[in-house]
Amino acid sequence: MTYSVESVTKFYRQGHARVRALNGINLKFAPGEHVALLGHSGAGKSTLFRLLNATIRPSGGAVLFEGCDVGGMSGAEVRGMRRRIGTIYQQHNLVPSLTALENTLCGGLGRWSLAHTIRGIFRPHKSDMEKALNALESVGLADKRQARADELSGGQQQRVAIARALMQDPEVILADEPVASLDPGLADEIISLLTRLAAGSRRTLVISLHTVGIALERFPRAVSLRLGSVEFDGPSSEVHGERLRNLYAGGNLVSEQPTHGSGSHNNFKRIS
Template sequence: MEIISAKKVSKIYSNGQGLKSVDFTISKGEFVGIVGESGAGKTTLMRLLCGAIFPTDGELIIYDTDMTNIRRARLTNLRRKISVVYQNYNVIPCLDVARNVMLGRLSEVSWLETIRRLFFLNREELGEIKSILEKLNIADKLNERCQELSGGQQQRVAIARALYSKADLFIADEPIASVDPATANLIINAFKDLKYQGKTIIMNLHQLDHAIKHCDRILMFEQGEICFDGKPTEFAQSSAYSRLDDKDLQMGVTNE
């Protein structure tokens, strides 16, 4: 089942072009890795897919919704199906970890229920949140404020928030950029669990070894265009892969 279709999609900014007439489709249940050097168009793609920006030209269809001509109410409904992990975490520093994770489901409840959850989480809700945090090896931080956590820990809270949502499509922009190798594996495996549940994962990855090992498919961007679209095993033998010869891109960077 095809959930995303891009036909000749371009995005032009005032200071240059982000994407140049790209074509691709993504099916339900795929785990797609997006790779390429900085400035290649990866983040522009992510922002287009979550409705943060819109195409300048071409046709982008997500869940039968035309993103080039979408009304605000329709966009709000579409975003309920999509969960995004941003590079800058977007956690609320003054709230504890549990409540930051709880924010992943706010689009599904009334404002009264939102207020209730900000002041009181019941045993079932706390249990579900703690279970997700355990997958990411951060359950011991359940009651700590996010401002007291390291950058890598805050990133895991943001990922836990996404996992707690009931979305069908998960878009993650560099979710393992600030963690050690062991934690990176925990995060990747948590997303793979979602794939096994039939969810769709699109992940912007700087670490090519993880992309090749874990993704079903790789899209590589180069100067705003797709220069590779295929299986990880084919990518590892391709000229596109050999062009990414920077050591940090090949093996990944840890800065937690």
């Protein structure tokens, strides 16, 4: 399913001022494509994710989902679209007092009525239960299904958040800095899990990362935003030399070394 943004601009109100978060950007994501989104703090990455999952509307331009303008969709159509998109955040937003399994079952919420939701979590249908257990299994946490979320480590909690997104069986996974609060080893593990799970089911994966090394090593396409505009969009293999230095210039991107692969990006250094 194709997914695109065309000439998208987004303004926010901050008191009396207007902040331009995105400045007429054009991007197209092909079905099954894996894309790393880079950009300094305030570049507009989270705004782009919120537009892509229809949490917010653009101030100008259009978000097109399978060629349909999201702005022209009815409420029911937007909800239908959202069900096909799994979003994972830096803060995993688990319910601390629920178990890993119950949190995973929450991934079905978008499909359920309120009554079904309450029953669905505490007395789930057999098919939902099987789906949730499969999701937990695929992130390697089947044995932790009865552990409360607040008893899990940071990496385990993020894996539950991935399982919860998988519960939707999404065609698109949007991950906004999903590993920013994890140590580098765990971050790499989670990213590799996400890319594997996405590749296995031909899901589109768009992920924002501030660890440039891992992004370029693991994702064939890189998009970098700067001050609300697309600064680079192309093969990760083309990000080196001057382009790579420009990417780091004046911001918070870091040169976390990839722990696998060819090591061809070994010369990253932090410039901030």
